[in-house]
Amino acid sequence: MRMSHMMFKTQKRVAAEAELPSHQLILRAGLARRLASGIYTLTPLAVRAIRRIETIIREEINAIGGQEALLPIVQPAELWQESGRYDAIGSDLARLNDRAGHPMILAMTHEEAVTDLARSVVESYRQLPQMVYQIQSKFRDEPRPRGGLVRLREFLMKDAYSFHTSQQDLDAYYEQVVEAYLAIFRRLELPVLVVEADTGMMGGKTAHEFMLLADGGEDTLIVCPTGDYAANQEIAVARKRLRAHGTADEALREVYTPGATTIAALCEGLSCAEEDTLKSVFYTSGDELILALIRGDLEVSEVKLRNLLGQDVRTLSKEEAAAFGLVAGYAGPVGLAAQARIIVDDSVAEAGNLISGANRVDYHLAGVTYGRDYSADAVGDIAVATPGMACVHCGTPLEERRGIEAANTFKLGTRYSESMNARYLDEQGVLQPLIMGCYGLGITRALACILEQHHDADGIIWPRSVAPFTHHLVVVGTDKEVCHAAETIYAALGERETLYDDRALSAGVKLKDADLLGMPLRITVSARSLAAGGAELRLLATSQMRMASLEDTTSVARELAAHRADESAGV
């Protein structure tokens, strides 16, 4: 393609909010143009890369039996009412009324639509397992779109859904999907880490995320350096330091603690350790008051709390706390059972004689012991795992990483088939709910991840597998002989795989743009190169250079590009 007539423009200065390298590169190289917050126009260069990413995904998903379908973006509210998500999901789900006043939604994911398809088609165990996928634009009204193409409101996604007769069959197929995903990311040259993850609004019991490690990533990961554990911090587990319970239970007694409204102040005032205190954190769910209790040296994980409760929670505002009659800075569990649902972290259940708020200004209680002084509605692990805590498998101190979520997989089980009545007849002729898995891979985000991973200070360095063009042909100067040579090479290489910079611009500008755009193989034709015998070829990823005569340029280009492809295959 001739750059002189390409819908494309590089940009020198980019918006200050573009912090991620991929965000900067998308703007600098003119791959996308922002139309609204989280909504971008993708230009032809970006779409060429996108189509290649899609082809790789289709090949790998077809190889594990995926059938490509296409589910609607605009869907009737009733469908989401059947699953219960119409009410369960907040403003992330965009809603509109159609011309007849009928409530509709813009699909951000397609469990409901695909379950509707499956229940209309699947009648017998003989038809199972099956896997359906699609590649399509989705809209999720994110509160905080960011990072250019990393977190969009409108984004391209491959979403897949599998249907099984048993949990074992789902488990086995899930592993196949994980392998297919790893194959896709190898071909995209994205080294990803598979981590355990929250199931979130999808439901189900098990989920994994495929994380590209990146400093600017918005997810925090907790990993064991030995490689035996990796999880999103939202749900990561870790061994907690044990704290001695004390030989005998102390008596409950009031302590005067003026001004000690924080754990730090309390510890300083009483000369005790954080782990000797009991932290009370209040949440609400609907009208209900929820008190989460955890040792003072730990933090409550809202995601873990939500999963333990099986319902959504949010932190209490100051106004709400006052309305419930809570004593700010001095709240505690003793005497609060009638008023709040009490959830206790396992670290607290096993350690007695803690110091908690006395529900009275300027007073704490010492000797507070679970089971004697208060009881709980549920006990479990609700603590945030942090670096330095010990791996539950091997005891090695855990580390923290930042990552960008490139894909996710969920074992949904019967979450949707039960609520939407999607059943098949088993071998005994008994109706059973379909057992489901779902698997997402963001395509616009994959593009962002590729840029995040493959660039230097000058610009992009496209992996060969997804580069918009293999060759970038730069003609330097306007000399007739040089231009003629460039046109000859362009014709020989073919316009399909060649980005041809035929613009009437200076060599400096053109070479800088070539650095920025980062096609794998650069071919430069100038008076100097002709004098030296032909064209100069340079493999961007390795800086390997070769001169070739005009006649040999195509074959040398092919040789270099093939070399590069071999290398990529080994990544």
Next chain:
Amino acid sequence: MRMSHMMFKTQKRVAAEAELPSHQLILRAGLARRLASGIYTLTPLAVRAIRRIETIIREEINAIGGQEALLPIVQPAELWQESGRYDAIGSDLARLNDRAGHPMILAMTHEEAVTDLARSVVESYRQLPQMVYQIQSKFRDEPRPRGGLVRLREFLMKDAYSFHTSQQDLDAYYEQVVEAYLAIFRRLELPVLVVEADTGMMGGKTAHEFMLLADGGEDTLIVCPTGDYAANQEIAVARKRLRAHGTADEALREVYTPGATTIAALCEGLSCAEEDTLKSVFYTSGDELILALIRGDLEVSEVKLRNLLGQDVRTLSKEEAAAFGLVAGYAGPVGLAAQARIIVDDSVAEAGNLISGANRVDYHLAGVTYGRDYSADAVGDIAVATPGMACVHCGTPLEERRGIEAANTFKLGTRYSESMNARYLDEQGVLQPLIMGCYGLGITRALACILEQHHDADGIIWPRSVAPFTHHLVVVGTDKEVCHAAETIYAALGERETLYDDRALSAGVKLKDADLLGMPLRITVSARSLAAGGAELRLLATSQMRMASLEDTTSVARELAAHRADESAGV
């Protein structure tokens, strides 16, 4: 692909509203499932055909220099306010507020978004011409979705936009697009007729539609059987019979016409011809009353009237007519100039001495003559062209056809670049608005057109170019040797191009489904075929049959399929 595990189900009975053959076939063959009015889930068989249609479109549009981009579906209202279409388009344009309360729309077409892209990129005449296209889902909130995939609310479309420095350059490129479209439709085996069309809400001066002739088509076409004229009836022109003006103007006189509130009753009562009468048709636009006058033997074309006025109009309700003080059945132009904007068909302007309503119950006026008794704000052709009227080019009586609009092309001119300030510097360094064209081709509709065109009573007969699979392999019976033979052939043909009916169903059901699904080449393996020497091959389109030994099946299949492909190329 094995049918036993395919997300697919045929249907014996289809909904009564499925009138079009394509609509029935989509439901019977399980190609799509209705989720809501005008919103369908496309199943894997349909998506395979869709992807092939898209590939053909990409190849032909790339060949004329098209650059594939991807523009957002959800767009801010401001963008459409810039062009003026946010207010100009009614409920067809779906609107929603995002979580921040910002008004957004779902794009039904992308002139605004692509003009926004072009104004950010195109600075100089040196960058022109250019053509950008995309393939994407759109949403248009149609009041009356119909015909299965023919008129959807959510549909797949290829939309393209070109940018030029002059009308001549647009004109020349427009011809290239027309040729590319014709090449696409040849490859889809859709014989289309190119007709002149209304520019509608797109604006601009010239438009064409590519029509598949079909009895169930919702568009009426007016065509000259000699082939020198074809147009959508909305804007078709025709020679009107001349009516003698009379040697001298008669005096204006009142005639008593009790009960003659229609042209027919008037003609009967006065023993005159329809063409001797003057028909008054009232419209409104905003608060304005518009009176369209036409000879009694002709009908007013609302589209032509709207185009002549350059503004939208709608017919007056009875209540509105009464509110304007019009005398129902007896309204006429004489004395109404102060109250209504008067538009006169050219047939009226050239014929005097007509009979019109007297604006008084039970009375008409005779001798009514344009220019003497009333004047007009505009004169032009606002008549509906009907079969039997004469071709404006050759005088041959015109004929009527029904058609399905498969594609359209528009010369937009500066409709969007002026309002959205999309300008480039010309050779003299002067800022000029971009001159634009736009070109739409519905992909889900193309699928419907293919089914409409290629079927018989038993089912679909896919053109080779877009068939979901080339081969349909049917194994009859459960005999071990037969199944083994079928599996061998399946492996040899390759699963990519073979739909393999391995279901444990009767021969009758499987062959009936094969007839319904209509893949180009059927291969049947049964005890009988094995006894006769191997497999039975049948080319669906020609019913050509061949027997082949198991070893030769693949090569014979290839030969037959190639033969078919050759034939298609000649269509």
